Amino acid sequence: MIVVIGSINMDLVLRVPRMPLPGETLTGGAFRTIPGGKGANQAVACARLSGKVAAGGQQVAMIGCVGDDAFGATLRAALVGDGIIDSHITTLPGVASGIASILVDDNGQNSIVIAGGANDLLSPAHIDAAKELIEQADIVVLQLETPMATVVHAIKLARSLGKTVVLNPAPAASLPAGVLELVDYLIPNEIEAAMLAGVSPDGADVQALAAALQKLGSDNVIITLGSKGVHAALYGGDFTFPAEVVQAVDTTAAGDTFIGGFVAGLASGMDEAEAIQQGQRAAAWSVTKPGAQTSIPHLHELF
Numbered sequence: 001m002i003v004v005i006g007s008i009n010m011d012l013v014l015r016v017p018r019m020p021l022p023g024e025t026l027t028g029g030a031f032r033t034i035p036g037g038k039g040a041n042q043a044v045a046c047a048r049l050s051g052k053v054a055a056g057g058q059q060v061a062m063i064g065c066v067g068d069d070a071f072g073a074t075l076r077a078a079l080v081g082d083g084i085i086d087s088h089i090t091t092l093p094g095v096a097s098g099i100a101s102i103l104v105d106d107n108g109q110n111s112i113v114i115a116g117g118a119n120d121l122l123s124p125a126h127i128d129a130a131k132e133l134i135e136q137a138d139i140v141v142l143q144l145e146t147p148m149a150t151v152v153h154a155i156k157l158a159r160s161l162g163k164t165v166v167l168n169p170a171p172a173a174s175l176p177a178g179v180l181e182l183v184d185y186l187i188p189n190e191i192e193a194a195m196l197a198g199v200s201p202d203g204a205d206v207q208a209l210a211a212a213l214q215k216l217g218s219d220n221v222i223i224t225l226g227s228k229g230v231h232a233a234l235y236g237g238d239f240t241f242p243a244e245v246v247q248a249v250d251t252t253a254a255g256d257t258f259i260g261g262f263v264a265g266l267a268s269g270m271d272e273a274e275a276i277q278q279g280q281r282a283a284a285w286s287v288t289k290p291g292a293q294t295s296i297p298h299l300h301e302l303f
């Protein structure tokens with residue numbers, strides 16, 4: 001089983017010809033609400049890219065919080081629709097579900113502002129209440145859209161139970177000392193990697209960044225570089241994986257899709273290189289489709 005601990009958002013998405021300037025009003029295209037949130041997107045990607053459970057695919061469970069509003073019900077239903085176990089998704093009374101306000105321009109680039117809502121109330125007590133579920137997991141996946149104290153508590157619990165810990169340190173933030181030592185696979189983008197290494201992202205050498213993060217304790221560091229591919233510093237050395245060239249329509253959740261493809265690959269017995277390539281194939285597919293969970297492929301669509 002794969003357990004994903006993290007955020008669940010409703011994405012409020014508007015297409016724009018270009019990003020507005022400060023103080024400018026622009027006329028956009030159609031408005032859509034699309035299930036998102038880094039945690040939920042990664043859970044959906046793990047589920048869709050694992051294949052059918054009956055055929056050896058992994059069961060996926062999510063730990064997170066939604067509000068008792070209409071978005072919360074829709075977000076839970078979307079996850080259940082993908083076969084994700086929702087027994088530890090808590091509906092919090094009187095609280096709004098998390099939302100992300102997203103602009104996507106004609107180049108497929110996005111700009112995102114989040115209101116955490118219920119995600120901000122995921123607590124260490126929710127993690128402790130899910131201990132039996134975490135005990136059943138092989139891999140535990142986390143990001144940073146829920147409170148840092150909860151993320152750190154969950155990482156410590158997962159490690160104490162002998163689980164493989166995957167951390168996507170997004171959005172960029174610094175981590176308390178000692179946390180990276182508990183992470184088996186750290187998967188940042190370049191900006192997040194620079195933030196964790198305590199250097200400026202401008203002109204930072206990606207191999208040096210990965211080495212610095214390994215020195216801080218993470219066994220394996222996989223830095224996603226968008227259209228420039230992936231740099232992986234693994235036990236066995238450093239490797240570069242070029243990206244497939246595609247025409248991007250919307251890059252929202254490309255990183256989440258990569259992580260889901262990678263984790264699903266590892267869980268199905270692939271080595272790291274094969275799992276990275278599966279993640280890249282899935283992410284390349286996803287950027288050719290609009291939205292977050294609407295753009296995540298099923299395993300059979302990659303071949």
Ligand code: RIB
Binds near residue numbers: 011036100255256
């Ligand atoms: O990684 C993409 C996600 O970031 C979006 O779905 C949005 O909800 C934000 O969490």
